[in-house]
Amino acid sequence: MQGKKAEEGTKNAKKVNLFDHNSLKHMLDESVSEIVTSRGYVEDARMSNVRLFIGTVIIVIALFAEFYKKKFPGNRDFLIGCIVLYIVFNVILQLISYTNEKNAIISTYPPAGSVTSTGLVVSSKLPRFSDLYTLNIKSGDPRSISAGKPVEFSKSVTQWFTKDGVLVEGLFWKDVEALIDDYLGEPKKKK
Template sequence: MEPIKIDKWDCSALKNTLDDCCRNILIDKYKYAECHKLMDIRLAICTAAVACAAFALVYDYLYAFPASKLVLITCSSTYFILMGVLTLYTNMVEKGIFLVAKQVDSSGNEPAKKITVSSCLKRFDENYQLCFEYNTGKKGAKTKEKTITKSVANWFDEDGQLLYDSFKHDVVQLHDSIVNKKDL
């Protein structure tokens, strides 16, 4: 794997790099299939908002301002409402989730196992929190949850290069602590 180097003072870059590496580790090592439903809903909300704004733009171009007044008011209000819905969705539903993945039994006898991975790295904080939720998909099975919180200094050197093996070890250890060997 090619070494990853980032600006270690950029919290967004730190979080995004760790999230992407965690996603890659889980998909490559454990052969999970990523489920894009959360992202698809977010994209649908954004697409509706952009389509509304584009319609207002085209309508105003075809019918100058006094004639397009009602359409502009309606589209602007709708855009504002959709952006509010998007904000609520990302804060209340997604909650930092960056991976929802399933592991389907090839024989089809067992239900799909589902893992949800979320993270949090607060601004001006060095502690990265990684949370795994795992459900076997069996009827009545409870969702297991486990969280690890570590300083990003454990996974990045002084130059901002990711210490991939160290991070991979922690992700695999967290995954294996929540998932039974027989579930794999």
């Protein structure tokens, strides 16, 4: 019976290749999203929806350019227009990503019943060839009167993973929840 429970625990464990930088960051980012939503924050998907819409427009432009009924010499002006629109919408998409999202993992609405009027923007960094994972929490609207002071921490990913690449979720959750509490200004819990 005990062996069966231990086997089930390892099946549910989040395991990653410790030498794969991208999958390591992806797993930590997914866990941060879970932690933030478990605290009552609801993801704000408006910006993602705008990006999806612009991406759809880009695909439609490319399809029009590809399947236009006239052959090349006759559709030259139409193709030039499609290429220009394709470039313009791609530049808009890149500007949205660069100015609004940066390294954001999740943007949220304020929790239900909260006195604050702003949600969170949680972002992370894990530089290549580095083991320092930096997590940053700031207000969705930094100019709001209810916006908190941005907080961040940097820790080595080796503190949250076993030698086999299994995420020790309890330690990671504790660190992320402490950072959220720090942002919210809640007193630290005594051990």
